[in-house]
Amino acid sequence: MVSFAQQWATWHDEHERRRAAPHGFLAITGLHWLTETPQRFPDAPGEWRAEPDAVVAVLESGERRFPAGQDTMVEHGDLRLEVAWRGGHGVLRPRDPHHATRVRYLGTPAYTPDEKWAVPGRFVPFDAPRPVTVGSVVEGLEDVYESPGRIEFTVGGEDLSLTAFNGGTPGSLFVLFTDATSGITTYPANRSLSIAAPAPDGSVVVDFNRATNLPCAYTEFATCPLPPAENRLPIAVEAGEQLPR
Template sequence: MTETTTAPTDGAAFALAWGEWHDEHERRRADPHGFLAVTTIEFLDAEPRRVEGVPGLWSTSEAGPVVELDADDEPLELDGVTLSGRHEFGPIAERDGLLLRSGDTVVELAKRGGHDIVRPRHPGTPLLRDYTGTPTYVPNPRWVAHGRFVPFDEPRPVTVGSAAPGLEHVYDAPGVVEFELRGEPLRLTVFGGHGGGYLALFTDETSGVTTYAANRSLSIASPDADGGVVLDFNRAVNLPCAYTDHATCPLPPAENRLPVAIEAGEKTPVERLRAAS
């Protein structure tokens, strides 16, 4: 393992690159049909039911989710095709899903923690309408660490909790990342990242104080030929559960509760602070 980088860094260039990255991250977060636009979440079972803001009666079984539409329902489209009557979607894989459309509403049909869910997203939701951005620490190169990816002999299934009560997630962990931060030897169990590399879910001594209590996430690029990786905690971000109760975000593995205060990255959203006051 190597110490947090102390090589000279152009502070202005570092801050500029971070600002461009975070502006793009915020732009995606505030998408009209992103998670800030979620209006509710419904966990389906065998009993057909209405979901607020969504046409039809919804249910599920081992054969997958089903919607039953009648002539009085608003149109519901999948891939540009208007559905009618009874439509069987078939089994949905874990962490996979479909997007349907009904007027201005995008309807997410997905599987999370073994449960089929319906989660409508509407651009008029107050959370999205009133969103003004996420507070952050000032970016600082001192929070960039160099470490090493240590693979397991084979990926290990890791069960973690969820922001949704009673729900669990299982992820395959390919290994751990070992690094030092402020002279402290640390390690994180990592999962596969979106589009390659790794994803680390973690808490630290700022969690519940200045940062969101349940979790933050950090994307880590694939290692170099020697297994070296870079961890830029200035780019630690909140998951959807930091903003909305209609989320099923995974919690960090127990071993990813870091015994240091990482004063970098995104802080607790203003929306959560308001809700707690």
């Protein structure tokens, strides 16, 4: 039988593999905010500008348009060019597998997995999904996420809750949070935790052992969201990923 620690190690090894992928976030070489004035950048080919409804790139192969609101990856030799929209602004982020941040990456330490941090909880849906405005590690940038409800749980006799957002698969959830370890042993701005879809009775497992760093812990070229104020936990969550090496 595979132990809890072995399951965690397999999961974290795969998470590290994705993080250090050739064109993952560690490969980003710049964060370029686009305007209506055409611009050229030292780490990307062509000329780039933003229009109200699209990002426009003039490349050797001709002009390309990328519709507003959609994130797109464009391949160019060894590079991948990420065209994205953040806070209503067009953004270009080149990704180069030879970038020093990726090449020199030494891995991310984590607390020793402990089943006591796989906490039973309950998903409490709102009467209707609520828009929640969150800040960003980029000053002045905000995003609005839809929250279907909150997750309630108890740690050390203390009743706690976290505002949840919709996850990447149907019914799943994720939370952004900080806690009393933030800025000491863990990344100060945020950590993220995915949670499987609630059971029919609303029960969930909040496994803090699988709390992970967002890209902003590794690169200045990220636009990661910050947790809503109510997700600043007063306890020390000594589980999950720690400060990167």
